[in-house]
Amino acid sequence: MKLVLFSALILLSLEAVFSATPLLFQHPLDPLTKEEIKDVQTIVQKKYPTSSNRLSFHYIGLDEPQKDAILKWESIKPTIITVPRKAFAIAIINSITHEIVIDLKVRRIVSDNVHNGNGFPTLSVDEQSVAIELPKKYGPFLESVKKRGLNLSEVVCSTFTSGWFGETINRRTVRVECFMKENTPNIWVRPISGLTIVVDLELMKIVEYHDGGIIPVPTDDNTEYRLSHQNPPFSPKQKSQATHQPEGPGFKISGHSVSWANWKFHIGFDPRAGVVISLASIYDSEKHKSRRVLYKGYISELFVPYQDPTDDFYYKTFFDAGEFGFGLSTVPLVPNRDCPSNAQFLDTYVHQADGSPLLIEKAVCVFEQYGNIMWRHTETGIPGQPFAESRTEVNLVVRTIVTVGNYDNIIDWEFKASGSIKPAIALSGILEIKGVDIKHKNEIKSDQHGTLVSANSIGVYHDHFYIYHLDLDIDGVSNSFEKTNLKTVRVTDGSSKRKSYWTTVSETAKNENDAKIILGSSPGELSVVNPNKKTAVGNDVGYRLIPAIPAHPLLTNDDWPQIRGAFTDFNVWVTPYNRTEKWAGGLYVDHSHGDDTLAVWTKKNRDIENKDIVLWHVVGIHHVPAQEDFPIMPLLSTAFELRPTNFFERNPVLKTPSPKDAPWPGCSN
Ligand SMILES: *[C@@H]1O[C@H](CO)[C@@H](O)[C@H](O)[C@H]1NC(C)=O
Ligand SMILES: *[C@@H]1O[C@H](CO)[C@@H](O)[C@H](O)[C@H]1NC(C)=O
Ligand SMILES: [Cu+2]
Numbered sequence: 134m135k136l137v138l139f140s141a142l143i144l145l146s147l148e149a150v151f152s153a154t155p156l157l158f159q160h161p162l163d164p165l166t167k168e169e170i171k172d173v174q175t176i177v178q179k180k181y182p183t184s185s186n187r188l189s190f191h192y193i194g195l196d197e198p199q200k201d202a203i204l205k206w207e208s209i210k211p212t213i214i215t216v217p218r219k220a221f222a223i224a225i226i227n228s229i230t231h232e233i234v235i236d237l238k239v240r241r242i243v244s245d246n247v248h249n250g251n252g253f254p255t256l257s258v259d260e261q262s263v264a265i266e267l268p269k270k271y272g273p274f275l276e277s278v279k280k281r282g283l284n285l286s287e288v289v290c291s292t293f294t295s296g297w298f299g300e301t302i303n304r305r306t307v308r309v310e311c312f313m314k315e316n317t318p319n320i321w322v323r324p325i326s327g328l329t330i331v332v333d334l335e336l337m338k339i340v341e342y343h344d345g346g347i348i349p350v351p352t353d354d355n356t357e358y359r360l361s362h363q364n365p366p367f368s369p370k371q372k373s374q375a376t377h378q379p380e381g382p383g384f385k386i387s388g389h390s391v392s393w394a395n396w397k398f399h400i401g402f403d404p405r406a407g408v409v410i411s412l413a414s415i416y417d418s419e420k421h422k423s424r425r426v427l428y429k430g431y432i433s434e435l436f437v438p439y440q441d442p443t444d445d446f447y448y449k450t451f452f453d454a455g456e457f458g459f460g461l462s463t464v465p466l467v468p469n470r471d472c473p474s475n476a477q478f479l480d481t482y483v484h485q486a487d488g489s490p491l492l493i494e495k496a497v498c499v500f501e502q503y504g505n506i507m508w509r510h511t512e513t514g515i516p517g518q519p520f521a522e523s524r525t526e527v528n529l530v531v532r533t534i535v536t537v538g539n540y541d542n543i544i545d546w547e548f549k550a551s552g553s554i555k556p557a558i559a560l561s562g563i564l565e566i567k568g569v570d571i572k573h574k575n576e577i578k579s580d581q582h583g584t585l586v587s588a589n590s591i592g593v594y595h596d597h598f599y600i601y602h603l604d605l606d607i608d609g610v611s612n613s614f615e616k617t618n619l620k621t622v623r624v625t626d627g628s629s630k631r632k633s634y635w636t637t638v639s640e641t642a643k644n645e646n647d648a649k650i651i652l653g654s655s656p657g658e659l660s661v662v663n664p665n666k667k668t669a670v671g672n673d674v675g676y677r678l679i680p681a682i683p684a685h686p687l688l689t690n691d692d693w694p695q696i697r698g699a700f701t702d703f704n705v706w707v708t709p710y711n712r713t714e715k716w717a718g719g720l721y722v723d724h725s726h727g728d729d730t731l732a733v734w735t736k737k738n739r740d741i742e743n744k745d746i747v748l749w750h751v752v753g754i755h756h757v758p759a760q761e762d763f764p765i766m767p768l769l770s771t772a773f774e775l776r777p778t779n780f781f782e783r784n785p786v787l788k789t790p791s792p793k794d795a796p797w798p799g800c801s802n
Contacts, residue, residue: 161198161216162411163389164402167482167490173220174488176235181226189225191254193484194403196221223254228335252721253305255458259486264332265290277344287315294456295448297724298693305334319356319764321539326568348568351589358765376473379795393529394550402481406431407459408533410546425606433602434718436698440594441582450694453537455722464536466495476500502528525791539563551786557772564592564762584758592758598701600717603748607663608674610745614642614707618657643742645735648707652683672779679774684753697725699732710745
């Protein structure tokens with residue numbers, strides 16, 4: 134078992150040896166350190182003393198250096214950082230949203246602008262924990278609890294962002310919903326339905342309350358999921374797990390930089406995006422050099438619209454990254470459970486509402502994964518000399534888990550020595566349940582907008598749409614987006630016994646409109662190529678997107694949530710690189726009006742040919758809940774692949790030996 138608290142260790146040793154210049158070995162894309170977050174707090178509080186201002190931080194992250202500065206730094210790797218080190222903070226100061234850039238080297242504010250547009254910043258964890266206590270001191274709510282015969286001490290509440298439905302009132306409000314924790318930790322399946330509770334976060338009080346009538350709270354029967362609280366009969370026991378690396382791991386983590394097999398990349402961490410993979414390059418052993426593939430990749434937004442239009446649920450149209458923060462919602466990984474025993478962990482810091490740093494231990498893990506075949510062939514065609522050549526695949530996985538309320542998002546970045554990057558998502562956790570007065574399917578008279586997963590419990594229909602920001606730099610920054618369509622050709626001139634065949638027709642996207650793709654309608658391949666670099670036989674070097682199973686939004690285009698989540702209108706988009714276009718649903722997503730989305734930016738229809746471009750890929754899951762998702766759901770997963778396509782001269786793992794067979798401890802043969 135190797136539990137190495139990397140950032141903690143490195144910080145300690147740096148502090149010990151170089152306490153005067155703690156930034157010496159910092160990578161310019163490293164997340165803000167504990168000290169840097171504190172510096173931001175101190176510097177902003179100096180301008181806005183908390184004695185006379187109401188100040189809360191909703192984002193404190195790295196203000197990313199200009200891309201050309203990073204690329205220059207990467208190419209010469211000076212030991213002393215020459216790249217600026219700045220922080221970006223979003224703070225609400227006396228109910229006004231400020232965007233503040235702080236220079237961390239000279240320790241001062243370089244800009245402080247007020248946000249006047251639509252939408253509000255990411256909610257802070259702290260304000261949500263205050264908001265959820267309000268109902269328990271609110272007369273009408275106490276009345277509702279009493280009327281239902283519920284025990285107030287067993288009530289817990291949670292906050293839910295409330296979306297935007299065309300209204301002009303501009304208040305930072307949030308919905309609060311309450312649940313019963315009596316006899317079960319599975320609060321999400323025991324909602325007190327029928328109540329509307331709206332909290333104004335600036336006033337920090339309940340501004341709207343409505344009791345729509347008594348709906349039974351689903352019982353606690355069969356809702357427990359902790360093994361320690363289960364009773365027999367148990368399922369067959371699983372045998373011991375095997376991850377045994379007698380020679381140690383095949384990867385090295387230095388600070389936040391990872392090197393493994395032919396790959397090198399950097400793991401950043403952002404309070405909003407969570408894990409950010411940067412500067413991923415692969416070593417080409419024929420060309421004897423490292424070739425860049427991905428400048429930056431992260432999940433830009435997650436849109437989860439529920440499909441129940443009734444009072445209790447219509448507003449549930451969540452944007453988890455922008456409203457709650459993937460980074461802020463990252464949970465410590467459980468060693469040997471969330472990550473195998475050969476994993477190494479990275480800690481990270483995020484900010485709290487008052488600006489002080491908060492440690493998330495084991496926020497990210499990195500491990501090698503075995504068990505698949507890399508390539509193989511059994512040759513039976515040479516008479517008398519059959520042989521088999523089979524190579525074992527080892528992959529490197531970077532994993533993080535984001536738990537937003539009831540749902541757990543397991544987010545993986547898998548790297549393959551063959552050059553592929555496979556980002557994967559898996560969902561687990563607990564369904565969002567609506568309480569109903571129905572115990573059996575035969576009592577259902579009208580659309581309940583979900584599946585009856587247990588008595589009195591509807592698992593409401595919904596989607597999960599993740600959008601990845603993939604700033605690919607295939608062997609350089611100037612790239613093009615190519616669509617290779619497969620087309621049927623009819624043989625009409627009698628030249629063949631065949632009547633038809635298929636061939637490819639390639640087309641380079643000139644502008645953003647050419648690159649808006651709805652997948653599934655016609656076969657083809659999508660790739661990002663570098664038209665300035667060719668293989669020896671003349672193909673453009675490239676990487677292909679093997680997309681996830683496509684999911685398309687089913688809401689109408691004029692529906693408010695769909696306007697806000699319009700980045701789901703297409704499965705694939707390509708934009709010219711623009712440092713400010715980071716968040717596909719907009720920088721301010723809470724109560725957003727959809728005026729700062731990828732769909733709006735691309736209306737300019739900018740040129741994207743032979744330019745620095747960003748590929749956006751929407752990975753979606755339509756979720757029709759099933760009984761097996763109750764009381765807690767087994768992993769539901771989806772993935773896509775970025776795969777080298779004429780990038781290498783030939784199979785890049787042709788000469789990669791399989792890993793050595795490890796002798797098992799306590800085993801003599
Ligand atoms: C209400 O819940 C509290 C806390 O669990 C418990 O101590 C108390 O006995 C309960 N009251 C009733 C009337 O069940
Ligand atoms: C970058 O994006 C922002 C937001 O879409 C836009 O206002 C700005 O004009 C863009 N810059 C360039 C150079 O296109
Ligand atoms: Cu779901």
